[in-house]
Amino acid sequence: MDTVIIKARRVAESSSTVPLAVTAISADELKSRGVISVADIGNVAPGVVMGRDGFGVNINIRGVTTTDTTSKGLPGVSFNVDDVAISRPVAQGLSFFDIDHVEVLRGPQGTLYGKSTTGGAVNVITAKPQFDDAASAQVELGNYNTRRLEGMLNKQFSEHVAVRVALNSNDRDGYLEPAGGGAARNDQKDRALRLSGLLKFTPTTSLLLSTTAASVSGIGFSTVPGIGEAGNKSGKEQLRVFANPFGGKIDEDYHRYNGEFSTELAGVAVTYVGSFSKFKSNDRGSSTYDPATNGNQYAWRLYRGNVKEDSHELRFAHADAQGLSWVAGLNYSDEKVRESDHYLNAPVATPTIAASVNGIDPVNTTEHKSSGVFGQGTYALNSQWSMVLGARRSKDTTDRVGTFAAGPLPSCTNALADCIGDTNNGYQSASVNTYRAGLNYQIAPEQLLFAAVATGYKPGGFNDFDPIARSTAPYEPEKLTAYEIGYKGRLASNLQFNSDLYYYNYAKDQISSLANIAGNFVIFTRSVPATIYGWENELSYRPTSADILRASVTFAHSEYKSFMAGLMQNVDWSGKSLDKTPSTVATLSWNHSWPLANGGRVKTQIGTRYSTSYLNSDFVGAVQYRQKAFSRTDISATYLTADGKYTLQAFVNNLEDKVQITAVGGNNDYSVSAPRFFGIRLGAQF
Template sequence: MLEHSKFQKTAVAAAVAAFMACAAPARAQSEGAAEAPAAAPTAAPAPAAADKGQIQEVIVTAQKRASTAQKTAAAITVFDAKTLEKNGVATLQDLTKLAPGVSLGQDAAKVVVTMRGVSSRDTTEIGDPAVSISTDGFYIQRPTGLSGSVFDLERVEVLRGPQGTLYGRSATGGAINFITAKPGKELEGKVGLGIGNYGLVTSEGMINLPLGEEWAARAAFQSSRHKGYRTNEAPAVPGDDDDTTSARVHLQYTPTSRLKVLLTGQHTHIGGVGPSVEGVPIVGAVNNNVMPVVDAKGQPHGTPNQYIDTTIKSLQLNASYDLDFASLIYSGGYRDMHYLHLRDLDGLSGNANYFSANERPVDTSHELRMVSQGEGRLKWQFGGYYFKEKMDLLSYYQTYAVANSPGTIFVFDYDVLAVSKALFGQASYEVVDGLTVDIGLRGSQDEKTRSGYQNLGNGVAPQPGNISSRKNTHHLGLNWQLTPTNLLYAKYSTGYKAGGFTSVITGLGAGATVSQVSYNPETISAIEVGSKNQFFQRRLQLNLSAFTYDYKDQQVAVNNGGTSYTVNAGKSRIAGGELEFQARPTANDRFDGSIAYLKGEFKDFCTNKNTQGVCTRNLAGNEPAQAPRWQIGAGYEHGFEVPGGTLTPRIQTHYESKSYLGVDNYARQTQKSYHRSDAMLTYAEDSGKWTLQAYVRNIENAKVMTVANANFGSYNYAYSAPRTFGVKLTHSW
């Protein structure tokens, strides 16, 4: 546990006591009813009966056993299939508008998820994410192209706070779990077609096939294509387009009531230009104190044109066997991604700075758990986990001074191996009726090795590397179920992310030098208290949480003298609170929203020392990247009964206060406060077979940055989607 002064310990204890005394009317999360996944560890508790006007319970497996969201002692936001479809959630970016405390950045096509100010912007072959992302229990080390998985879903669970016991090394910030819709016993299908501005055309489909008593299959696909948002990039083809297709097949085998096996295969391809940056030339020295004027609509880029060509193939196996007293559960898989991306690094019309990325990470993982069953006072689970990633990387930093003829400046040719092993267990015991103690422990061991070479224009230089990390993470919680609809909880949890190493390049050409710098594992210790409540016969739901994090050796990407690398920030402190609510005053009205407050600060952060060991660049006092002080969301919808169906207009808005896209907190990295609103109008036929939706997203046309850098002779920026609109027609049978 990180160090606390006696005063801090006393203050935290007093805050916990005060909160527990006052927080009885607090909140939990649920959306619409959902079934437990195919390989659920235990039978899910039956949700309470609800009329049309009540807020329905939803089953989640965030704690790797089935429970209702409102009885899960964690800050969790759940979106069921209807909510995802109604809000047009098709990417991770879409989730940030709905889930409090979550932000999204990018490094080219690579996604950077920030949760409560905790993130990892190191997307190199050595870096690890800080938020665990998984699909049906299969951990995804590199979430590039994950938008190709956001279709035919049962639900999405967004779990905030360190999850070191059950999720492991890359869950210091939290976890996002995508749970796909599984094969059922009825023949059913669905097709959908959408069109919109920027030449948007989307399609989707699903068919569920029962194949006798023991077998069932489900196949689904989706495609999305639109032109680039940066419409002024002539003569280059505009960037920030979309050309994604993905298909998934489930095959389920249930030979007995005890055994269930699910085999899943998925294929995703991403093409087009891909993410793009817009550049502003640097005149003279870099001016960190001014935000340059950037044309978010785009400007001319160099030639050749950028492109992305990425293929992702995965195969997963989930199986469960009922042993009466417990369930034996296996979850494992294989994911092969070939990532090709030619990037214009400066975002200008010059041809000098291109990066040709060619990466081939292949991931395998296995998890075996034993999970207790029954409704006794003691519940437990334990298991083991193994993860391996092998990556072949051959990438180039290039110039195209001669048209369409690349001149190579740097060459990076690596073979990387990362292995992670863990044993874990968690148990809860109901001491007296309604009062439960949770305890968990995980032991993790990680190793990363790299072989290969760099050529910086001065000859081939071997680039070996090796680092090992070990850490025990733990969890202790106290949960009090005051009534069937009111829960109070307090917990202490820790998280851990493995250490690594980075190459620091100085100079160019014959004078270039490179040195290997290792960085330590990062650890986080979190105290959280919360309350989950439903009132007025389940027509009002109010969830509240407050937390404080002590962060040690946080791994942070910094830029010194034009070279980027990862260092450890000695200490930082993050604290905040979140409120989420739903209200159903009538059967046809629904209000929902959230408020998230966050205050983060680096307490000890020296990024550079001279030969005498004196710090020459100290960022203590700065804020973490993408950590706005306030995030506020609100939505309202009303269902009108019309001939043949229901017409539902919905309006929702999201506000964020100022934040920075870099730990330097420079003015040129500042994302100003903004609000971004959406409007949807949905007609649903009474039979449930036809749905027609019209929408406008980002009504204000807000400029929301995802990248802010100063490299390669320019200030360069990337942005999320501008105002978009369209219609979508869906038919189900």
């Protein structure tokens, strides 16, 4: 049975023995199971449901997510690339290529990871330079005019220096077709390049430097109109939208610079990770719902944004043969988001920029700062029992300086110019303590029973209007306490079984939606209590050297303890389910390797995922829409030459060709998952 070496607890450990609910997916498994984007992770990891809106992919783990995707909001699940958190969903997918492995940590990770880990964390570990000469390339062709290219070149220059270059190119037409013609929405057109260099000074001292450059263009994301009729749609009608003469245009650039220095001093491993990134966007989006429902006007949007983020973490770790292993450190991050976000309307009779009127235009700079100090240790009480104790002290601030124009204003005669309105500053600051306490029992060398209590949080923020302050006013951080009991066991040399029971006291779940607050219509965030509990099971079985079976089944229940929904906050949702928490999800996959007479092989893979129904909420209309139970099946067959250098794969993802509701908008519209994709991939390794 293969295992993946992970650093979920900031030190290298086997995924099969770490006392956490974590799913680790190797590079080979990512390829065989068709995981080529962040959104695909939800198809292979238990307890994970992916959504999508105009701000990018929204990650939901065990019912924990975020409802504030604006610049002042932060995620509820931390997304990390090479130990560095990326807060903005639009930038998360641009580093998802040339991957070593992916780690999905379920449950709060506030002690070792800090902010935005209420629900857990997704760690993407990219491939590092190796002291060897190697190269690879892969070309994919498929429906929707799909053309993908991925390449890698690794070069060893000396016994101390190695360099790796990787590139990624994705082109695909959209699958949301406007009635009456026009460019299809939800297309893909991006380019990315990563250059990394490894300098190994001594066996214990090294410096890893990397830079990633990426660009995104195309038409862009959109939603489907008619959420009330979504359950009655099928075939092409599931993907039918209204045309808009303003169309869509994506123009985004991303640059990231990473550095990791590691050494050992007096038996203590020292690691410093630093990163700086900048993301620029100049995007035009337009509604795809019926303009008759919008006062016989076309709605469109012009977004200009500039995000700069720098991050630093210094860690110390020590493993004592006598029984104590620990990790401690401190971190600091600073994210600045500068934006001008125009929401415009134009009459159907004269749909031009000149005839457009500014509806809402926030122009501001929002800054998120975070710092913390943390430590966690595992102490072996004897050969079987060990205990885990960890704590973190974090401080987070959110500061916004800017204006807000709710037009039309007489001074805003140019629809493309910034519309400067009333001062709209806000500030929030809070310090939070998080902890983890656990007890582990080693039943046998490869069987572990563990129990833990852990907390996670998401920073607080501020509302644009508070009825008491009559201005902006802060709200407290989100808080969750989790109680878990888990088992990980190699029941035989060819059989691995993991099981995890959890209960969440979700004391403060941040819910953000449009609300009428003392006659003011604003995005308002409040904290509501909720409860989530469930049971997760994963099994891997290799009956022969040519076969591997993987299966999982998860059960979950969630409910709001006290929550008044609706525009007027007057509809009692107490006892109702949280979004995207199906009661049961089951997965099953089978991989088989077929030997050929010429020495080559054919590897076949079939995987299916079944989910019971779940809910998606319109918090403004106080309506929960039900996504019916569904299945999703992925199939692939790969031919490998005898020397393993060349591969040819045929694949079908979403064999059923059914789409699911992933999010509900505010104009009777909704987001959907991807339809059936199929094609071939040709790969070469040298």
